[in-house]
Amino acid sequence: MSCQRGNVARTRPQRHQNAQAFRNDRHDASARRKKINAKIHEGLCQHCKEVLEWRVKFNKYKPLTQPKKW
Numbered sequence: 285m286s287c288q289r290g291n292v293a294r295t296r297p298q299r300h301q302n303a304q305a306f307r308n309d310r311h312d313a314s315a316r317r318k319k320i321n322a323k324i325h326e327g328l329c330q331h332c333k334e335v336l337e338w339r340v341k342f343n344k345y346k347p348l349t350q351p352k353k354w
């Protein structure tokens with residue numbers, strides 16, 4: 285069974301590579317998108333910063349109305 289738990293050894297390469305890397309601004313050239321992409325995350329530890337940058341890149345980011353405490 286290909287879906288068998290733990291059976292992760294692939295015998296063939298990925299069939300279709302993405303021709304272009306994902307871009308969050310391809311369908312969204314709005315000022316809001318530009319602002320989010322340009323945002324520098326300050327006052328965060330390295331880990332939280334990386335999380336936020338990932339979220340921005342893959343459109344998972346929603347600006348917080350209040351700074352979050354962690």
Ligand SMILES: [Zn+2]
Nearest residue numbers: 329331332354
């Ligand atoms: Zn943190």
